[in-house]
C-alpha cells in the first residue's frame with residue numbers, strides 16, 4: 141500500500157470525517173487541504189473566492205495539496221480537487237486515491253444539517269439538492285477516473301472506514 145491516502149468526493153461526502161477516523165485506525169497523520177489553506181492564509185474559502193475568484197482558490201488548493209502530501213498520511217481533499225488534471229495526476233502518482241461515493245440527495249441532506257457557509261460558498265447559486273446533482277453530473281467521471289477504490293459513502297462513518305481498510309488490504313494482496 142502506498143503511504144499517502146487521498147480522500148476525494150463531493151461536498152458532504154465525508155472526506156474530513158471519514159478521513160480523520162481512517163487516519164486514527166491506521167495510526168497515520170491526518171491533514172485536510174481546506175483546513176490547511178485556512179490555517180496558512182487565515183482566510184476562509186468564501187474570503188478567498190471573494191478576493192481572487194474560484195480560479196485563485198483552485199490555484200492555492202493545488203499548492204496546498206502538493207505541500208501537505210507526506211508519508212503515512214491521510215489527506216482529505218476539497219470537493220473540487222479532481223477538476224484539475226494536474227491534481228489528479230499528482231494524487232495518482234503519489235498515493236492511493238479513495239472516492240467516497242454518495243447520491244446527491246444524501247450529500248444535500250448532510251449539507252443542510254451542517255452548511256458551514258464560510259467553507260462552502262455556493263458553487264452554482266442554486267438550491268442545495270439541485271447544486272449537488274449538477275456537481276455530480278459534472279464531476280462523477282473525474283472522481284471515478286482519479287480513484288483507485290470507489291467506496292459506498294452512505295454507510296455510517298466507522299463502517300466506511302472498515303470498507304476502506306478492506307479495499308486497501310485487498311489491493312495489497314494483489
Ligand SMILES: Nc1ncnc2c1ncn2[C@@H]1O[C@H](COP(=O)(O)OP(=O)(O)OP(=O)(O)O)[C@@H](O)[C@H]1O
Nearest residue numbers: 150151152153154155156157219250254295296297
Ligand atoms: N458516512 C457518514 N454518515 C453520516 N454523516 C456523515 C458521514 N460522513 C460525513 N457525515 C456528516 O456530513 C457532514 C459533512 O461531512 P464532511 O465535512 O466530512 O464532508 P467533506 O467531504 O469533508 O466535505 P467538504 O468537501 O465540504 O470538506 C458532517 O456534518 C458530517 O458529520
Ligand SMILES: O=C(O)C1=C[C@@H](O)[C@@H](O)[C@H](O)C1
Nearest residue numbers: 151185218219220259260261
Ligand atoms: O466542491 C467544491 O468545489 C468545494 C468543496 C470544499 O471542500 C471546498 O474545497 C470548497 O468549498 C470547494
Ligand SMILES: [Mg+2]
Nearest residue numbers: 155156174216
Ligand atoms: Mg472536508
